[in-house]
Amino acid sequence: MERISDWIRGRVELALFGAFPASVLNSAAAEGLAFWNVESAGENTVCFHTWETCFPDFQRLAEKGACELKILRRVGGRGARLRILRRPALLIGLAAMAALLVASSLFVWDVQVRGTDRVSRAKVLRTLEDCGFGVGSFWPGLNTEILRSEVLLRLPEIGWMTVNVSGSRAVVAVAERTEKPEMYEDSAPGDLIASRDALVRRVNTLAGHPAVKEGQIVTKGELLIGGDLESLTGENRRVRAKGSVMADTWYEISAVCPEKEQMKTPSGVPHSRFALIVGKKRVNLYIGSGKTIDGCDKIISEYTLGLEGLFSTPIRLVRERFLPYRSAPGDDYDPGGTGRRLYAMLAENTEGQILSYTLSPSRSGELHVLTLRAHCTENIARLREGSG
Secondary structure: OHHHHHHHHOEEEEEEEEOOHHHHHHHHHHOOOOEEEEEEOOOOEEEEEEEHHHHHHHHHHHHHOOEEEEEEEEEOOHHHHHHHHOOHHHHHHHHHHHHHHHHHOOEOOEEEEEOOOOOOHHHHHHHHHHOOOOOOOEHHHOOHHHHHHHHHHHOOOEEEEEEEEEOOEEEEEEEEOOOOOOOOOOOOOEEEEEOOOEEEEEEEEEEOEEOOOOOOEEOOOOEEEEOEEOOOOOOOEEOEOEEEEEEEEEEEEEEEEEOEEEEEEEOOOOEEEEEEEEOOEEEEOOOOOOOOOOOEEEEEEEEEEEEOOOEEEEEEEEEEEEEEEEEEEEEEOOHHHHHHHHHHHHHHHOOEEEEEEEEEEEEEOOEEEEEEEEEEEEEOEEEEEOOO
């Protein structure tokens, strides 16, 4: 918009020759004349920019200061406006374009969703389209209250929503509903069961009755500490079993690695192809299918035609850039590094202590197989709520 305003107002680039060109500029500044981009072009020459309407005043000051003024370049201004007025076809085209822009500004061509975290942006956009609002919608007829009610009914994960339309661009701001925290009832009855196969080493019962003994082998899901308590005077009652069962567990994790890692290196000359999206229809500006070319990384960029903050058009330019590459062998297989990663993975997922472990390398064709076998001790008791 600033460029259009400058073109209508008219901008000129001037060269000032004389014995004291600086005195002319000082006089212009004292009179409040606008000028900028002042540069020295020689010993007694100064170049600068100003508005077309200020040019007569600079001519007057240049004559008064015994200097010469020369126009180097004109941009826009009265002459350019007169040339346009002499071309009725161009005027009609500009008027038609302005009318199309005004008509286009009454429709939504770009929808942005903000504030989503758990709910995907694509899900919100699909729900808006199901409710009759999307790309191409006539926004003056939009009833935001009805739209918000329909979207909130279809998406219970959203607690609040608003739609703001500005220059054919709609911004949908949402606030996700805060989930009600799960209430923890310490008094709810339940049993402690085994989280995996193990050899029991120690049973520590705080509430309930133990169902296993030291030295016993248990399987995943087997009862360790029951929540049933016998009563000598009445019926048995259920409590929440509490305690821990330390047991020996064994793990086996394998990693398969190639002899050499494959690395991508640039190869060939990158090239691009373009397409236009008008509304919801795509028009390819190239010959052939839209499939990805083998041996190339594909980068897609979209540019919406319009002015940011003023208006958007239903036309988007799509650029697909292809970067050729070739696969080259990289670093050699590192059994030590692979073993450390396996150990770190086991330590992160084990709620206990790793007593011992071994690494067993093997090979299958061009692949290396490294197997970690570990002996651990950990608490295998996990709560299972219920009435038994």
